[in-house]
Amino acid sequence: MESSNKSTIKQALNEKSGFQIWWRLLRPHTLTASFVPVFVGTMLALIDHGINIFLFLAMLLASMLIQSATNMFNEYYDFARGLDNEESVGIGGTIVRDGVSPKTVLRLALTFFGIAILLGVYICIESSWWIAIIGLVCMLFGYLYTGGPLPIAYTPLGEIFSGFLMGTVIIGISYFIQTQTLTSTVIWVSIPIAIFIGAIMMSNNIRDLDGDKENGRKTIAILIGRKNAVRCLALLFTVAFALTTVYIILGMLPIWSVIALLGIFKAIDVVKKFQGKSQPIEMLPAMVATGKTNTIYGFLLGISLLISNFI
Template sequence: MTKVIEADRGISVWWHLTRPHTLTASFVPVFLGTAIAFSLENTTIHYGVFFAMLIASMLIQAATNMFNEYYDYKLGLDTKDSVGIGGTIVRHGVAPRTIMMIALSFYGIALLLGIYICYMSSWWLAAVGLVCMGIGFLYTGGPYPIAYSPFGELVSGAVMGMGIVLIAFYIQTGYITLNAVLLSVPSMILVGAIMLSNNIRDIVGDTEGGRKTLAILVGREHAISVLSAFFIVSYLWIIALVAIDGITAWTLLVILSVPKALRAIEIFRDKQAPKEVMPAMKFTAQTNTFFGFLLGVGLLLGYFL
């Protein structure tokens, strides 16, 4: 019985290392980009490419999380008392080298999947994919980590939000449309919101660790206001596209995710301690998940109905 419990804990630790609840930031953009492509007339979806893109994106996201774990430990930002979704090194004793090797292995598998995707679509995507993988590493690695600067939200949003949506769209159609770009904007904003919520929670520890995140530069209260603006702009963006650009009104299903966004802001306003605001991060991530999923579903309903 003891060995079974220890095995379960081991599996839990390795699963925890991938930070599974963050993987929606890679899954949802792939689904959304494919749904945008599907909503076009005469588009045939290649499901093999879809699943390859989906798995590759999730592997890169998981690897990026591991790079973050590794470098936060190396730079002394993670301790046993740290609050957050990391901690497999400081709390569970996983060797830093092991984490780095797993992350690089994930990158290797994603690279093989990328070769298949390029073969089925365009080899120009090889350069785009390598840039995305490089940014994933440099987000917390290298001499000037992006995550420690004011540009973390912008870069993560552009790559994980808009970038993945447009790649997922392109591999199904062979081109990019203005509508695809416009529909990817809320995804970009909400992925950035996930990063901002993380930085709001960690504002004290990050300040002590020498980071210069957006939340630190503008201050906690203003950072919460910026997060609110991210949510507001995302919803207004879709309403405007329905009113002005004529996209299907079914996309207004995204409004069903509003309670998650409101709850995130409410917690950030009422609480300050890192442990107390952890639910706000969860609600922010859920806003991104539900918003992107409902937007994709709305586009599909508009196509079929």
């Protein structure tokens, strides 16, 4: 019976064997949360100062490695605490459905952290050693998100921590390593990105609300209920796009940045995909669409900054 359940879930999620086992472990639909901040922060630096392409690539790879490792820690510790099983949706399923050793997942996460540290050393040599402190703090919180005695993901602070650290902080670092300074405009522009990244976490928590509640989590979605959480998600999207419009009007962003507002259509799609749904597998498309909203907005915002640099 257990083998049958695994097979059914794998078919429903279109999970395949081979390389895809390890690809799913990275949770690729969430990696936009590491690419977008580095891209936007670097494009802001391009306008104000110019950029070192090797620093950009090192920062991008380090950020994606740290997020991937964080996803692996999530996979490992949720399994260790008995939260994940073969019917869990939204995880890589590497341990519970594919039979990969939990220790292998943990070692891989630590390896990714190690490579990120080496990249961080290069970044520090080329910019400032203060970056080492900030980077280590980010890695610590990446571990504490699901590891440690009181995982952040189990509290109402998950969205705030993920949005601030992966949005505002990463954009700030990406800008600083190129310019050796930081401006208030960079901080303000980072807020919509931070909101979208927090929205990815909220979408995940809306989808997993029932299972998380049974396991003692206290996420925002659990505290205010699924319907209110979806409304809150819609409000977050509205605030992010409204702020972008204000920034364009005030001249903090170039007029070209209006193209980033095209992300509104995907944000509306997210809300529609959540409405009337109660089963995790039914809400998976909404979760994926939330990541795409961040991708569309962030990529177009970065492109608009790139265009404005040459026109």
